[in-house]
Amino acid sequence: MLTGDAAYIKNINRCIIISKIIEHRMISRADLAKITGLNKATISVQVSDLLDEGLIIETLQEHKNLGRRPIMLSINQQAGFALGIDLDKNTITFTLSDLLGFPVHTDTFELQSSDYDVILGLLIKHIKDYKNRCTKTLYGLVGVVIGIHGIVNNDEMIYFVPQHQWHNKNLKNDIKNELGIDVYIENNANLCSFAERVYKHHQSENLLSVSLYSGIGLGIMINGESLKGYHGYAGEIGHMIVVPDGRPCSCGNSGCWEQYASEYSFFKQISESHQKTNVKYEDIQNWITKQEPITCQQMDQFIKYISIGLNNIINLYNPEILVINCELLRLYPNAISEIESQLKSTVGHYRELLISEFGKQACIMGACALVIKNFFDVSDISLNIGDEESS
Template identity: 35%
Template sequence: METMSWNQQIVKKNNKALVLQLIMEKEPISRADIAQISGLHKATVSSLVNELLEESLIFESGPGESSGGRRPVILHFNKSAGYAVGIDIGVNYVLCVLTDLNGNIIIEKNQSVKRTPYPAIMTIIQSMIQSIIDEMPVSKYGIVGIGVGVPGIVNIQGSILLAPNLGWSNIQLKKDLEELFHVPVIIENEANAGAFGEQQFGAGQDFQNILYISAGIGIGVGIILNKELYQGKNGFSGEMGHMIIDLNGKPCSCGSRGCWEAYASENALLELADSDSLESLIELAENGDATAQRLFEEIGTYLGYGINNIINTFNPDQVILGNRLALAREWIEQPIRTTIENHTLTHHQNEMHLNFPKLGKYSTSLGVSAFVVEKFIKEEVNS
C-alpha cells in the first residue's frame, strides 16, 4: 500500500503537478496568471516553474503583452520533450501513431490485416514501432511509453484475457513489448481508450461523466466518471454489449440471449443486410436506397434502447457514440434521439449531450497515447 499519511513532499508534488497542468491547459501563460488561478503564492509558483524549466517540461518564450506594468514572461508546455506511441489493434487493421506530449500526431502507420494470429500481429507492431523509432525527431526523453488499445477483455495488470474477434486469449502483450523496447507499456480495452481519447482531445473535453460507446463489430463502453476512467474490480467494466435488452431474444456468441450487440452492432447490421460492408450500405443509403435507410433506422432504434439504459443508469453529462457505426451518423442519429425521447426518464434527458467523436478513427490510438503521457508526466513530476 502507498503510504496513507501526507507530508510536505506530497504537497509539493501536487502543487508542481497543478502548475504543470495549468501550463498544459492554458498556455501561453505567465507565472502571475498561474498564481492567480491556482491560489498559490507567486513565490511558490516561481520556484516550481524553475524546477519545471530545469526538467525541460516547459520553456519560456520571452515577454508578453503588458497589462499596465512590467511585461510577463510567457511559459509554454514543452510538448516535444518526448513522444508517445499509440497503437489501435482492430479486427482488420493496425493503426500506430507517434504523438507529442499534447497528443498531436507526428507519425502515422496504418496497415490492414487479413488474419490476426498473435505472432503475425506482433511482427507488424514490432516493425511499425521500429520504423517510428528510426524516423522520430530527437528529444530529451525519447519515447516515453507505448499504449495499445485492444478489442477484448484486458485486466488491470495489462493481460489480454480474451479478444474473441482476434482469436486471442491470455496474451502477454505488455510483457513482450516491454522486453523488446524497454519502455513502459499500457494495454487497454479499445472502448476505454476511445473514451479517454475523446475526453482528453475530442468531444468530451468539457464534461465530467462520459459514456463512450464503441459500436463496431461488437459493442463496448468506456466509462469516465468524475473525469477518471472507471475500470471496475478487475478492469472488465463496460461490457455493455452483453447487456440483455430482449429477454427472449436472439442468441449471442457469448452464450446469452438478447444481448445489445446482437441488435445494434455492425455485425448485427450486416446480418440484416444483403451488403457485406458498412461503407457500401452507407453509399446505398446516400443514393436513396429505402431498404438501407430503413436498416439504419432500425439499428439506430436498437442503439437508442441501450443508450436509454446507459442514461438511466449513469445520469451522465454526455454520451458519445463512437467507432465504426459513427460513420453512419447521418442515418442513425435521429432514430437514436427519438428513441431516447420516447423512453428515457425526462429528468435524465435534461442537460444530457449525445455527441459523436471528434477524433474519428484516432479516438483509440490517441487515447492510449494519452494514457502513456499521463503516466509519464505523473512520474516525472514526482521524481
C-alpha cells in the first residue's frame, strides 16, 4: 500500500496527469479522471497548477455535435526545448526538439580531432548557442542529453570510449560547470532502446535494441526500465567473443562480435575488397541491386555473424521485441527473413524481430525524449511524432 505525506501524494498525482496528457496529446478533464482513477477535484487542482505554470494549455475541441464543446488539455510544446546530442566517432549531431519531442532544428559537424579538450570546447560552444536561441521561451533550454558511443557508468562518468581512446572523463561536470545547465550523459545504445519504446513500442515491457554502427551496443529495457548492470556497464555486447583468437579489437580482446557484425567492420572489409576508399551506402545499394558477387558474399557473411550474436542475445534475455538498428540491413531485401532462417535454436524465443525505422536518428531521438522525461519528472513517457509536423 502506498503511503506518504500530502506533498508526496500530490507529486505522484501530478506525474500521472502529465504522463497522460503527453500520451494522449489532447484530453479533457473528464477523460483524465476516467483514465487515471483520480477524482475530479484532484484533477481540477492539478490542472490549475499546470496552467498557472504554463506547462499545459487549454483549447476548445472542434466538433459538429450540438452542445458545449469540451475544453481539451495539451502540453505547451513551445514552453521550452530539449537538446539531444549524438557524439559519434566522426561527427557530432545536435537536435533541438519541443516538449513533445518534435525536432525543430538539427546540425551535424564533422570531427577533426579525438582530443577531449577540443571536443569539449565544441560541445560548450554549440550548447551555448542553442541555449541562447531558447532564452525567449518560458523555460528556455530545459536540459541536454549526450549520447556516448562507449561505456558510461551509473554516475554518468565516461569510463571508456574506444573510438576516441577516452578514459575516465567527467564530461557532465565539465559542461555543467561552464554553462550551468542540466546535462545528462548516457550510452548511445541505451538511448536507442529508450527511443524505440517511447516513440514506437509503447506497450512493450521487454525490449532490446542492438545498434550496429561504429561498434555494437545493446540497449536493454526490462519491465519498462533500462537494465544497466552493477556499475552501468551492461550492454557492451559488441565485445562478446564470437571467433576465438579472431580479429584484434580495441578493447584488448580478439574475435569480438563488433569486428564481424558492425557497419564499421563491414565498410572496412568491403573497401579492401573493392580497393575503393570512402565507400558509401549508395555504393552498397548499387552493388546489391546489380548482384555484384563480392558484395553479396560479404553481405551473406555479415548476416551470418549478426545471426550468431542475435542467437546468443535471444537465449540470454528472451525478449518480447528485438530491434536491429542498422542502415545496411535496411538496404538489403529480406534481411529479417534471412536472419530468422539462421536462428534455429529450439530454446531461443522472442515475439518480434525487426529493423529500426529510426536508423541513425534513434540515439538523438532517445536523448531528446530523456530530456523531456527528466524535465517533467515523470516515471514513464510515450511520445508520437509520426502523424503531424511540429508547430
